[in-house]
Amino acid sequence: MKVIVCVKQIPDPALPGELDPSTNTLKRDGKLILDESDSYGVEMALQLVDAAGGGEVALVSMAPNDEMSGMRTALAMGAAQGLLVSDSALAGSDALTTAKVLAAAVQRLGGADLVLAGTESSDGYTGTVPEQMAEALGLPSVTFAKKVTVDGSTLKVDRQTEAGYDEVTCPLPALVSVTAGVVEPRYPSFKGIMAAKSKPVETVTAADLGVTPVGWEGSGQTVASVEQAPAREAGTIIEDDGESFGKIVEYLETIKVI
Amino acid sequence: MGISNIWVFSQESNGTATSGTLELLTHARTLGGGVTAFVGGDASAIAGILGEYGATKVYATGDLGGALPGSAVASAMKAVIDGGDSPDLILFPQNYEGRDVMSRLSVKVDRTVLTNNVAVAVDGDTVTVTTPVFGGNTLVSTSFSGSAPYLASFRPKSFAAESASGAEAEVVAAPVPDLGSTGGATVTAVHVEESTGPKLDEADVVVSGGRGLGESDKFSMVDDLAKILNGAAGASRAIVDAGWVPYSMQVGQTGKVVKPNVYIAAGISGATQHMVGMKGAKNIIAINKDAEAPIFGVADLGIIGDVHKVLPKLIEALEGRG
Numbered sequence: 001m002k003v004i005v006c007v008k009q010i011p012d013p014a015l016p017g018e019l020d021p022s023t024n025t026l027k028r029d030g031k032l033i034l035d036e037s038d039s040y041g042v043e044m045a046l047q048l049v050d051a052a053g054g055g056e057v058a059l060v061s062m063a064p065n066d067e068m069s070g071m072r073t074a075l076a077m078g079a080a081q082g083l084l085v086s087d088s089a090l091a092g093s094d095a096l097t098t099a100k101v102l103a104a105a106v107q108r109l110g111g112a113d114l115v116l117a118g119t120e121s122s123d124g125y126t127g128t129v130p131e132q133m134a135e136a137l138g139l140p141s142v143t144f145a146k147k148v149t150v151d152g153s154t155l156k157v158d159r160q161t162e163a164g165y166d167e168v169t170c171p172l173p174a175l176v177s178v179t180a181g182v183v184e185p186r187y188p189s190f191k192g193i194m195a196a197k198s199k200p201v202e203t204v205t206a207a208d209l210g211v212t213p214v215g216w217e218g219s220g221q222t223v224a225s226v227e228q229a230p231a232r233e234a235g236t237i238i239e240d241d242g243e244s245f246g247k248i249v250e251y252l253e254t255i256k257v258i
Numbered sequence: 259m260g261i262s263n264i265w266v267f268s269q270e271s272n273g274t275a276t277s278g279t280l281e282l283l284t285h286a287r288t289l290g291g292g293v294t295a296f297v298g299g300d301a302s303a304i305a306g307i308l309g310e311y312g313a314t315k316v317y318a319t320g321d322l323g324g325a326l327p328g329s330a331v332a333s334a335m336k337a338v339i340d341g342g343d344s345p346d347l348i349l350f351p352q353n354y355e356g357r358d359v360m361s362r363l364s365v366k367v368d369r370t371v372l373t374n375n376v377a378v379a380v381d382g383d384t385v386t387v388t389t390p391v392f393g394g395n396t397l398v399s400t401s402f403s404g405s406a407p408y409l410a411s412f413r414p415k416s417f418a419a420e421s422a423s424g425a426e427a428e429v430v431a432a433p434v435p436d437l438g439s440t441g442g443a444t445v446t447a448v449h450v451e452e453s454t455g456p457k458l459d460e461a462d463v464v465v466s467g468g469r470g471l472g473e474s475d476k477f478s479m480v481d482d483l484a485k486i487l488n489g490a491a492g493a494s495r496a497i498v499d500a501g502w503v504p505y506s507m508q509v510g511q512t513g514k515v516v517k518p519n520v521y522i523a524a525g526i527s528g529a530t531q532h533m534v535g536m537k538g539a540k541n542i543i544a545i546n547k548d549a550e551a552p553i554f555g556v557a558d559l560g561i562i563g564d565v566h567k568v569l570p571k572l573i574e575a576l577e578g579r580g
Binding site: 136170236258 | 332361362391397401438444446487511520549557568571575
């Protein structure tokens, strides 16, 4: 079974995000790491290939500056190879362009029975790229999967809903976006980390994939303004002396909740 | 030319239009031009309320027969657009269905999407949407460039819902065309997580628990407090990911956005992605052991203390009042 996983390499979420004042887009020039949302996709892919009796997990990613350290993390987990689309022309690309680029990358790798992605990235959280990719690839899709199994050429998915979850079936090939917590991602072993260094990652440009226009020109949008939101101010903070519950009761009385 | 033809992707729940739908219809009315509702499913039960809230026409695909809405509804929308009724702007709710339909449509019409918005303004031909980033501290306003249709999705409770006392809207069939290879996903069973009490995103009082509770058993304190206050219980992402409570209780960026009268955060540190989901609450009470917890930056009343000590006493005191 061949599973292609989309992985995003993002600025470390532990650091505060910053907008580049000249473009009003997220600064991506620091260290980039594998988006935690995608570690679930990689793990899911590895488990499904295992359950199917063998195959391959391949990665696609779009990142600036030929960045592939996040992909190496996924390779260290057990993915076999990757295709990176890195191109300064892609700066300022919107979600639709990103989806077209990644879809073209998936087609270039070829042979996917299943394409996996997270539900939204942890930095941009637009949340549309996986479903846009499915449309671009002409695939059926199941988004927000909390459980995925493959039965021959049929997918069985538990799909999160507002009220609980639905059981969904879908024929392969298909695209699935997985929620956080769908599986427990493995920690790469030392052996895995060493092996990852020599696993192949091909780098291509948007032009190589025939996707145009890209970047600002293709984004269909311009940033009009960036403003600070009115701050919510803190009120009364007290240390519990055993009686603070009384203050809560008082407060609730004052606002007439009780 | 301006923006004269606005569609609102409209949804039904429990026999009536969702509150999100009514919020979007209300706001669409203020943007100028005609408002059309687009329903994935049978719209007969809600044509009345959609009309009341300002839709002059309702496109309905008819029952989807278990098909997931993304491909089905987007294809039906594309067919209407190709047939000559092309909207200038389509408003989608920021929820599972809304996201999927909008995503598929964006590829079909080759137009960008702007998501997670809390506001939209129209100035002549220009549509500008606003989204909060960096945990809600920064507001970015983005204008669509290029031609319509403009596709935008909105967070719940971005707008107030208000009846226009409009007449029932005319329902026009917008059948789902042949979906080819994209239509295979089918729902075979529906599971509804049982919950009593008010719905989390509609409750006046929300009591939420986080990792500070220590272990999943202790969530019962949150449940008990919510019950006494006739509120709903919520959770931080940390304890949902840990499996203590279902995802439907998650409050935050990737969970539900709530705007209750009172939000009580017990053992929640206030990660920005959580705060995005509850910063709009009128009154915020926080209990946390860590004086540096970011939640204290937004709390109206903050208690630096151990939830295991404060909550039981609070529950007891409230129970004692009868």
